[in-house]
Amino acid sequence: MNALGDPTRRMIFERLRRGPKAVGELADGLPVSRPAVSQHLRVLKEAGLVSERRDGTRRVYRVEPDGLAGLRAYFDRFWDEALAAYAAAAQTEEEG
Amino acid sequence: MNALGDPTRRMIFERLRRGPKAVGELADGLPVSRPAVSQHLRVLKEAGLVSERRDGTRRVYRVEPDGLAGLRAYFDRFWDEALAAYAAAAQTEEEG
DNA sequence: CCACTTCGTAAGTTGCCACTTACGGTAAGT
DNA sequence: ACTTACCGTAAGTGGCAACTTACGAAGTGG
Numbered sequence: 001m002n003a004l005g006d007p008t009r010r011m012i013f014e015r016l017r018r019g020p021k022a023v024g025e026l027a028d029g030l031p032v033s034r035p036a037v038s039q040h041l042r043v044l045k046e047a048g049l050v051s052e053r054r055d056g057t058r059r060v061y062r063v064e065p066d067g068l069a070g071l072r073a074y075f076d077r078f079w080d081e082a083l084a085a086y087a088a089a090a091q092t093e094e095e096g
Numbered sequence: 097m098n099a100l101g102d103p104t105r106r107m108i109f110e111r112l113r114r115g116p117k118a119v120g121e122l123a124d125g126l127p128v129s130r131p132a133v134s135q136h137l138r139v140l141k142e143a144g145l146v147s148e149r150r151d152g153t154r155r156v157y158r159v160e161p162d163g164l165a166g167l168r169a170y171f172d173r174f175w176d177e178a179l180a181a182y183a184a185a186a187q188t189e190e191e192g
Numbered sequence: 193c194c195a196c197t198t199c200g201t202a203a204g205t206t207g208c209c210a211c212t213t214a215c216g217g218t219a220a221g222t
Numbered sequence: 223a224c225t226t227a228c229c230g231t232a233a234g235t236g237g238c239a240a241c242t243t244a245c246g247a248a249g250t251g252g
Contacts, residue, residue, distance in 0.1 A: 004101070007098065032210085036212075063182075065178070131200075
């Protein structure tokens with residue numbers, strides 16, 4: 001969650017959702033240098049949102065479904081609770 | 097999305113999902129001062145995640161369902177695309 | 193009218209983090 | 223062995239944002 005706070009990191013993550021990409025590929029078209037992308041990928045990796053596969057001298061990164069599922073679960077739970085609280089408040093107001 | 101990057105702001109938002117709360121209420125129990133909470137609430141408000149209602153000298157904040165729905169939609173779309181890309185990659189590998 | 197509560201904002205400071213450049217390491221080709 | 227491609231990391235810097243304190247505005251009650 002903290003990991004997706006940075007806009008650049010979100011761009012990287014969004015590019016990765018289309019499919020696996022190497023670091024250089026990701027850096028092309030992004031307004032930051034390749035090392036910067038590399039550092040962002042480390043953060044995303046530590047957050048469990050991406051994983052890495054070595055392919056020769058290249059490192060191919062891809063979205064990690066489990067990490068993404070965690071985020072989804074977080075928001076689903078949030079959604080449910082918020083909606084329940086909302087309904088409860090509306091009913092309380094109706095009764096009062 | 098940027099708005100939920102900060103941990104303190106997430107705490108505030110999570111407290112708000114249980115139901116509406118005033119600024120002072122939110123600040124109690126949080127490790128930051130009341131003005132800090134107020135500033136965070138402004139950010140959340142500009143992001144469309146919370147809304148404000150005046151009640152005497154108090155300002156009661158609550159989660160804005162539309163904003164929350166936007167986040168949910170973002171992740172749903174992300175989830176779908178990532179999964180589709182994943183399935184496509186798996187099939188390509190199977191064929192190859 | 194005055195005291196009290198609740199809050200937003202202004203101003204200033206500090207710490208962090210996103211970024212760059214420079215470097216070293218590993219794999220593949222010739 | 224040499225070169226080239228691709229990448230992670232170290233080191234250093236700048237800017238931003240999260241925080242504090244201080245203050246003023248708006249509402250309520252005696």
